[in-house]
Amino acid sequence: MEIRFYNSLTKQRELFESLRLGVVSMYSCGPTVYDLAHIGNFRTFLFGDLLRRFLELVGYRVDHVMNITDVGHMTDGEEDRMTQAASRMKENKKTGRVAEGAVANPDDPYQIAEYYTQAFLSDARKLGYKIAFEYPQRVPKATDHIDGMQEMIGELIKRGHAYVAEDGVVYYSVESFPEYGRLSGNTLENLQSGAGGRVSDENQSRKRHPADFMLWKPDQHHIMKWASPWGVGYPGWHIECSVMARKLLKRDVIDIHTGGEDLIFPHHECEIAQSCGVTGSRRFANFWLHARFLFVNGEKMSKSKGTFYTARDVFEGRVTGNPVHPAVLRYELTKAHYRTNLDFSEKGLMDSGMAVRRLIEKRQSLEQLTNGQSAEVDLTHPLLAQFAAALADDLNIAEALAIVNQFARTDHRDPHEALGVWKKINSVLAIAPITEGLLDESDSGGGQDDAMRQAEEWCRELDAARRDKNYSRADELRKLIQDTGFEVRTGKEGTTIQRALM
């Protein structure tokens, strides 16, 4: 099968071929853990997940790594992000947003990082993000790789790509790397002219070139600091990815690197400079795939406008007024092509809810017809071939979903085969159920069994009331069941319920 992806590095669709037969090495830029991840973050992460699942569908083994950035990097003129997180955490504990015992000492950045790491992993697992189930093996933390960073910085100095400035800061010399700017379409001249303003002149004058970026900063007062040949301090914010990608993927050149579009410059541009500088390879990643931003109601998410939603805001009903099943959010965040600005809205979420319900019920009806016995199918099956071909075209998810929808409304001559097809499709979409093969689905409804039993009881009462033509009682009971969070259906065999998805 011919797979084509839009490669940010060459700015065109290219035929994808892995460097090694049957194996794809892939690195995704992961979350920073000084706050909860928001739905925009997850849009990007789930795009990476979709990409990985597609590659697995067509037969690759995907060696996937995603980092956790737990070093709180300095922002010019402001507090360190970990310091900011600490004061936020104290505030949240006061207001009860964060449970009292959750973080014993908010002034310990490692505790803050641990708290948000676990929060991230929990949300990510609910959303079926595969790599979150591979923590910690494939999900390294930056603070565990400080030694590796120092090694790489030392190597870069040795090779003439980095230098120690008079203030003791180690900078990467962009002029030493002719390819610098290729990914972002920048030239050193452009960068130079655009560099005025924000960055203090005093700082700039110590660099050889205004675009030179920091690799190590000696700073005794930083909240997180480590000893190094260049003094006690902390690493620059690009070096961790170069180091961890190489260490965990065990390759100088990897197949795919993913991230949000905003990371193209400077983050990924700098990663390329560092990695190629140290390995001498022409490329760091063969393919760079970037997801565009998620919008909310047509605009970039904004804290001041109250459109800054975390995943758990959605799950817990703070966005729509009702709890939303993770499968619905996953569908909503992955249903649009990754290189378009997906617009998140309540209506979109509702649409996704309907779509997900239909797909879940399709799965259930196939399970019933077959007693769960599915036939083995492979990509030669015409429907799967179409599905895979759609995704092979730069992850054309909309066309793939069109195919799935057609499938969902077909009556199948061979339900065993249909279930087999469905399982393959679901291995990519991960919707019905969302964590198939990853964890026990019943976990997601934890603690609600009593509510389920109660609702079932009401169903029998409702049936009795209908038999007696006591319709006011029947309507009352239906209302009651719905308010408990279930959808009510009246069929020939009596009343049945489904847990509401949103």
Add this chain to the structure above:
RNA sequence: GGCGUUGUGGCCGAAUGGCUAGGCAGCGGAUUGCAAAUCCGUCCAUGGCGGUUCGAUUCCGCCCGACGCCUCCA
């Protein structure tokens, strides 16, 4: 200013040099005590102006609009 993306029906969102996915919503009907779900049917589109062509939404040119990055940011 530089680099890049994008403009399809009420909404989301594909595809294509001629026969124009899919979903949601709407409308009509079947079903129903009512409702939900389901099923059947149905309305609605290619930003503007030129050009190439027998024929363009698709190719070319210009114009208009939207968006991102260039600075911490998925």
